[in-house]
Amino acid sequence: MTNKEWIWGAEERGILIVLSGPSGVGKGTVCSALRAMSKDLVYSVSATTRLPRDGEVDGVNYFFKTREQFQTMIKQDELLEWAEYVGNYYGTPKDFVERTLNEGKDIILEIEVQGALKVKEKFPEGIFIFLLPPSLDELQNRIVTRGTESEETIRQRMSAAIDEISLSEHYDYIIVNDRVESACHRIQSIIVAEHCKQQRFLPKIKKRIEEVL
Ligand code: 5GP
Secondary structure (H helix, E strand, C coil): CCHHHCCCCCCCCCCEEEEECCCCCCHHHHHHHHHHHCCCCEECCEEECCCCCCCCCECCCEEECCHHHHHHHHHCCCEEEEEEECCEEEEEEHHHHHHHHHCCCCEEEECCHHHHHHHHHHCCCCEEEEEECCCHHHHHHHHHHHCCCCHHHHHHHHHHHHHHHCCHHHCCEEEECCCHHHHHHHHHHHHHHHHCCHHHHHHHHHHHHHHHC
16 A cells, blocks of 8 residues: 555655755765665755766756856746855755655755755755764864865865854754764654654644544
């Protein structure tokens, strides 16, 4: 039996999930693993003015844009949120998120904290998850060993990381990324639990009861 056959009806709207955490904490790795484990989870591809790293593909990892193109997207109100992060713009295309949620599918946004706070204003019912490194030393190690950033960028990213961690109080859940698989299992459990929240069912239960009375 699929949930479409439940007498309570399928869930009409998907859940918006925001995953944040400092640069180097492994959000990208956790997101990829999560998508592989949860086939129904849709991933929001952001737009950015950052140059592609080795192996990154336009339209898969990001939509790579010039600053002019990005500014046009802002002017035409195409972004749900956007933020400037270490000298580059990053933003979430709005239409795709809305369409996915309206199709009843869950969508995950992997974005930094300023953008997440803007999303929270628009989607207070979303799930906000913050990924923490096991320690700050471990975080610096991960950024350095990734080897994709200059010394100056590493310094800026570490400083941004500390600012971001201090804003984790605005999130619903905090997960320490000690092991990718274990972090993914905890995120999956959160999503399952959120689908069972009485607030998501109550309107449908009331409607069905009114129909049979
Ligand atoms: P990176 O350059 O390492 O891919 O990403 C830098 C930061 O930008 C990360 O914290 C990442 O989560 C964040 N980011 C990626 N896409 C978006 C987006 O659409 N909006 C916002 N606000 N941040 C984003």
